[in-house]
Amino acid sequence: MDNDKKPLRSRLLAARAAMSPVERDAAADTLAARALAFAAETQAATVACYVSMGSEPGTRPLLDALRARGVRVLLPVLLPDNDLDWAVYQGAEGLAPARLGLLEPTGPRLGVGAVAAADLVLLPGLAVDPATGLRLGRGGGSYDRVLARLASAGSAARLVTLLFDAELLPGLPTEAHDRPVDAVVTPARTVVFDVGGRTA
16 A cells, blocks of 8 residues: 555655745744644643654744743654654754754653653644545654554544645545544644544
């Protein structure tokens, strides 16, 4: 089934790459405002997020806005086996270049299970199916492990994917291990799911 995802991933990545820097910056600012509002509505005290890279929807304004509000922000640290450790975001000066072009926090590592302390987990992705809430990732499997770990821990964290507006796509190919998210935040809207699909 992953073979069905490869051409779709390529098409979505190409569309992102075609956006201008001005478009990306504007999207990052509006995305931050919407995601910040969602975090406030859900009263999230700890948020697991990530530092956007390349053509991903920008998270840097969001990270700083969450931290400014006193939210504890956890950021991933990529391990050699592609699993994710976590550390607290302490500002842009506390980020350092890492492998695969990533920026990662330099503070103390908290362990792979630290994500279970989050009230809200903001996930990267390429698309989400608006009928099912199922997310299409990049295919590395890092966040599949995170989602499985959260499920096994009985976490009640809200799972939210950050996307551009055109990336809510019906009929996404899925596999048995794929898990739905609770919501999608784009620069233009917030879409919340229930068990049966989109609710708002």
